[in-house]
Amino acid sequence: MQRRNFLRTSSKAGLALGLLGTTGLLSCGNSTTSEDGATAEAATPAPAAEPSLWFDISLAQWSLHRTLKAGEMDNLDFAKVTRETFGLSGIEYVNQFFKDKATDMDYLKQMKQRADDNGVTSVLIMCDGEGNLGDTDKNKRMEAVNNHHKWIDAAKFLGCHSIRVNAAGKGTAEEVAKAATEGLAKLSEYGKTNGINVIVENHGGYSSNGQWLANVIKNTGMDNCGTLPDFGNFCITREEGNWRNCLEEYDRYKGVEELMPYAKAVSAKANVFDADGWEKESDYKKILKTVKDAGYTGWIGVEYEGDSLSEEEGIKKTIELLKMAA
Template sequence: MPSNRRHFLKQLGGLAAGFGAASTGLSFINPLPADIQTNTHTSDTDSSAAPLFFTISLAQWSLHKKLWAKEMDNLDFPAVAKNTYGISVVEYVNQFFKDKAKDEKYLAELLKRCNDNGVKNHLIMCDGEGDLGDVDAKKRMQAVENHYKWVDAAKYLGCATIRVNAFGAGSYEEVQKAAIEGLAKLGEYAAKTGINVIVENHGSYTSNGQWLAGVMKGVKRKNVGTLPDFGNFCIKREGGQMWGTPCIEEYDRYKGVAEMMPFAKGVSAKAHDFDEQGNCIETDYVKMLKICKDAGFKGYMGIEYEGDKLSEEEGIRKTKALLERVGASIK
């Protein structure tokens, strides 16, 4: 056991017991709900809405402008999701509590606010912890170990899943092989506490649905899967940048989502702009939701509004209304 892992166990000392020698040795205030572990539908959205084949959750990135501007704190997120938008399942972004993964007091307060508001934690999106597809074995293993603390934090918070990045520099085959090894290793650790590890189409090779499906087939672990995002299909940008420059090569989003759905443990409902009828301009939600339903998906679909023309609040509401309207119409 690495020394940093022992340090974490010491920090969470009052929570120990019950997982057995093969586990991390922790017990948690809020046990992982059974309906989060699979794609089983639960009615956590507005009860007045028509029945859906999925459950709506709220991705924290939808509020990233308010969070970066300090107009909202990470601890406020559960209450805002429930009381402002009527959504009782949330998805965190580790960037907004980057130094708190091992902070027992902070995590306990966050969990208390969830419980006080009747909010269920679904996943933590993890960035900035290294590339799990790094072709350098030492760097890749460091990235794997960097994610251990988020696996433990996710378990403590009652999440089912962490979302990671499988980036790497090299050829298609080299990075794919490295990603398989990195994800398998992290998946092995996460399995000890029943946590899923999922990869989103997030740029470069990961936005190539065929490449990512190949990674999943190579990993061959039940707790390692995908988070299909309706956007994020740029596989090449000007200047070779990951972000911030125009996209010069894009993968077909419908093909990509279809290729990732067999491994999906969640879906990210991305939206930027809407027409006068409330339809998403850049993505055909009827077509996309049918792909999800045809794949047998019955899990959490996270609202991720990322547009600039509407306020974050209006964008979230429009995305929610679109999911409810279209989701109820899919046969």
Template sequence: MNSRRHFVKSTLGLSALAATSQSKLLGAHHAKGEKWFDISLAQWSLHRAFKGGDLDAMDFAKISKHYFGVNAIEYVNQFYMDNFTPKVVRELKKRSADEGVRNVLIMCDRLGNLGDPSKAARVKTVDNHEIWADAAKELGCHSIRVNAGSSGSYNEQMKLAADGLSRLGDYGESIGINVIVENHGGLSSNGAWLASVMKKANHPRVGTLPDFGNFIIDRKTGESYDRYKGTAELMPYAKGVSAKTHDFNDAGNEVNTDFERMLKIVKDAGYRGYIGIEYEGRETGEVEGIKLTKKLLQRLGGRSNEA
């Protein structure tokens, strides 16, 4: 387990050679000291604390600002589904405004499959998302994050997902909210497939939310997709980016993803929006994992919008 003490010690103890090598690598991709993207915090990073009752989801804006110095947040609808009302949305809006925290998006799950083979089920799923799109609009978010769940053959799922996304995109257009799809298991974690869905949907309000670590197609078999290739394929449609982390080494680098390489892909695609911290590790606690992810992103060009 990497403790804060070990992290600080190892960081301060880096050899001159390592520091020089890192500087050269950074210089190849980013101008020295350049800050080219803003950092947000995905609520899922604290899912164990919220689910366990250690933290109150209504306090998310305050937590993000005062615990982590991050003034932009990404909500998860699962933490508000019980007794969700317009009053809850108004209260979240007030609390974030009081803290000077920007609401970026709402991640939506458990609302049905937008690529369901049944047209009636697809339409119902679109309807289920509309209240969250309305909430996102009220909060001042730019998007809701959705899933492209479907079944059938590769091409059938592509057609079905594109249909459901287009329908929801039409609603998003009517209220000024984007509908962005995360690589989130199944064929959605196949970069080529999801990019093809984007082309087929061909909707100005429909885009992607590339997640650095969600390229596992089948958890039972272990089938996965190359995360760098997949991110590059999804970036032309990206309206958000999720910096997934799990484990860190003593130098403060994520051990599963080469963040230097990944952020170069993101930057070279012309993206300059928010990149969200989404810590999912277990070796390090949620609070420490978020802080380590923030430090890594700041080192590679991230702004946290601290007051």
């Protein structure tokens, strides 16, 4: 039995026993008496079980970036908050929230212990700020590759299956594609020796062109190099100084479809909800059908990035959105 189903079942059983133990009237009200005076308990229908999803839900740490940056939450508490506040069993770290701890084994041991104590799985580390793997300058590209080695090591220790990287670079689409293919292939070689995947999110620029990114991943020739399709991150060009204003956007439904054959993780981006709880910018039913049709049954990470709700409320609504759309 999967952990999430076991925990759900155990929780319901514990609740039922607690009610029976504190209120004797519950059993009296459901009893019958036979002619010889013996009392028999009437069968009480069990509560209907929540339908199982075909995927697992994890929490992307970026969903709590305002809370973390304000110092209202510590990185070490991420696992506990994920379990106790949101009832989820998977966590996706963002390296900037423990940027100077990649090689600090004492700190990493605390992170691992917190995850174990709260019964959550460390899924991946999202890595930024380590250089461009698509840099057309070979020396800078190789520096970026080497900078990511420590995050592969950290991911392996924590029990993650992947690190998420960026395939950024300056130049023509063809030039950056060639450089990114080489950079990703080189980093994936190191990842392969550690059993870690190197995955790329559609994260702006050329990488938000689904066809461009799919071709780059395919051309690495590495089976541990893949994608992390983000439902709502297909903006290729944004207005300078106003990141919310997208000037050039790739078709998100086409993009998800192009990236899913290489997907090793999936990101459920949400920004704005309507009165019924549906995401206004993305047709979640349509996208999830594409994800399911691709044969994907792994983790889908909740990444609430809106500002009209609190982070806690936005995360909870995104979780419910995934359940509604599944």
